[in-house]
Amino acid sequence: MTPAQIADALVAASASESTPLDRRRLQLSAPLAPYTTFRIGGPADVLLEAQTADELATAITAAKQAGISWFVLGLGANVLIGDRGIRGLVIRNAAAAHTISDDGTVWSESGTIMQELVLDTVRAGWSGLEHYIGIPSTVGGALWQNLHFLSPAPERERTMFIAEVFASCEILAEEGDRKVVDADYIQFGYDDTVFHHRRDVVLSATFQLTKADPARLHQILQENLSWRGSRHPWLQVHPSAGSIFKKIEGVGAGRLIDQCGLKGFRVGDAQISHIHANILVNLGHATAADVRALVAHAQAAVKERFGYELQPEVGFIGEF
Numbered sequence: 001m002t003p004a005q006i007a008d009a010l011v012a013a014s015a016s017e018s019t020p021l022d023r024r025r026l027q028l029s030a031p032l033a034p035y036t037t038f039r040i041g042g043p044a045d046v047l048l049e050a051q052t053a054d055e056l057a058t059a060i061t062a063a064k065q066a067g068i069s070w071f072v073l074g075l076g077a078n079v080l081i082g083d084r085g086i087r088g089l090v091i092r093n094a095a096a097a098h099t100i101s102d103d104g105t106v107w108s109e110s111g112t113i114m115q116e117l118v119l120d121t122v123r124a125g126w127s128g129l130e131h132y133i134g135i136p137s138t139v140g141g142a143l144w145q146n147l148h149f150l151s152p153a154p155e156r157e158r159t160m161f162i163a164e165v166f167a168s169c170e171i172l173a174e175e176g177d178r179k180v181v182d183a184d185y186i187q188f189g190y191d192d193t194v195f196h197h198r199r200d201v202v203l204s205a206t207f208q209l210t211k212a213d214p215a216r217l218h219q220i221l222q223e224n225l226s227w228r229g230s231r232h233p234w235l236q237v238h239p240s241a242g243s244i245f246k247k248i249e250g251v252g253a254g255r256l257i258d259q260c261g262l263k264g265f266r267v268g269d270a271q272i273s274h275i276h277a278n279i280l281v282n283l284g285h286a287t288a289a290d291v292r293a294l295v296a297h298a299q300a301a302v303k304e305r306f307g308y309e310l311q312p313e314v315g316f317i318g319e320f
């Protein structure tokens with residue numbers, strides 16, 4: 001099917017929904033690189049920027065009915081999209097309504113950018129999300145990943161997880177029904193949740209925060225941003241997808257790559273960061289093929305020298 005035929009089929013399939021898809025809002029052959037933190041990736045046949053959770057659900061339901069493959073993109077912070085792009089429908093989740101109640105209950109659509117939610121809750125004096133400042137993510141991506149960061153300075157003695165403040169979320173289940181589910185359903189693990197194993201989509205989420213002194217919360221924001229800034233390449237200058245390989249407990253994927261002497265090594269415009277060997281950066285015109293070749297090179301070097309198999313943490317999506 002051509003992109004135009006896919007768009008027509010999606011509109012036809014959504015005709016019976018209460019708010020059918022608007023054909024004018026479906027972009028054809030739309031480049032996806034601008035919607036990823038790596039700034040890499042070919043076009044989506046059809047791209048929709050969903051403005052509400054209802055629109056997100058309608059688009060997925062229509063794609064299923066029309067037999068068109070679909071993919072939900074948040075901030076694109078944990079994906080490498082292939083140079084030939086993604087067939088079918090890509091829904092960029094920009095559903096960003098959110099509310100903060102007097103008892104510290106926060107409700108948010110899943111396309112809200114975490115940074116916005118962190119700042120809004122900190123300004124209102126609610127604690128729980130401040131640990132995740134500076135991590136590029138939507139709320140939906142944060143639940144998919146079980147977003148994590150170190151506990152506040154000076155201790156930094158443990159990893160904190162978004163699961164700790166999670167109350168419930170509404171999903172569009174793989175089977176097509178909308179329902180509210182709790183933490184038992186999500187099965188939060190390390191970089192793992194039910195969303196890695198089922199094609200459920202988070203539509204909105206509820207978090208339970210606790211009262212705190214905004215001055216202390218602002219201190220944590222500053223310390224966390226400073227900590228990250230001194231250890232990670234700066235995303236605005238050197239686009240990346242964060243850690244490229246999964247953590248190896250007690251060893252560190254980055255340390256192994258570093259010990260192979262690979263910091264600064266590049267394939268095309270993809271480079272192993274000089275300051276964090278588990279992060280690959282785009283020096284300007286890197287392709288997905290460059291990144292894949294660099295990933296393979298690092299894997300082979302680590303395997304040969306140390307015997308460890310590095311597993312990519314970032315999802316390789318679409319056609320390469």
Ligand SMILES: Cc1cc2nc3c(=O)[nH]c(=O)nc-3n(C[C@H](O)[C@H](O)[C@H](O)COP(=O)(O)OP(=O)(O)OC[C@H]3O[C@@H](n4cnc5c(N)ncnc54)[C@H](O)[C@@H]3O)c2cc1C
Pocket residue numbers: 037071072073074075076077078079093110135136137138139140141142143144145146147148149195200201202203232235240241242243315
């Ligand atoms: C510079 C940098 C630093 C990072 N630091 C950290 C860190 O400290 N801690 C950490 O935990 N992570 C970190 N990450 C990884 C990244 O921020 C997380 O994986 C984040 O949760 C991705 O969210 P996203 O909205 O960008 O998802 P995307 O990358 O757009 O999508 C990732 C996956 O989630 C799925 N998804 C997205 N939205 C939904 C939804 N609504 N429902 C179901 N599935 C959905 C997508 O389909 C895809 O499979 C970092 C990344 C970068 C680039």
